[in-house]
Amino acid sequence: MTEELIRQAEVRAERADTEPQRYYWEDYEEILSNWASYAVSFDAEGMTVSFSPYELASYAAGAQTFQVDYSLLEPLLSEEGAELLGLAEAGA
Secondary structure, eight states, rough: OHHHHHHHHHHHHHHSSSSSHBBOOOTTTHHTGGGGGGGEOSSEEEEEEEEOOTBBBBBGGGGGEEEEEEHHHHHGGOOOHHTTTTOTTTOO
């Protein structure tokens, strides 16, 4: 999961025409590796990890939100986790 969040952060920095270490705090990879300590939610599309302003980047960069599709998340879930999220096949 951390690798996906770092990938998304790097893409976002690239779109802003800057390096990730300039767009985010220098230790952004370490912060992202602790993603489960921040706001995590689930919806029909997948998992959302949100960081408030100043947690990952400057206030000017705003809140940072990362979406992780269930196709990436599902292989990491236990059977119970998949069931709780409505991903388990009926009768499986």
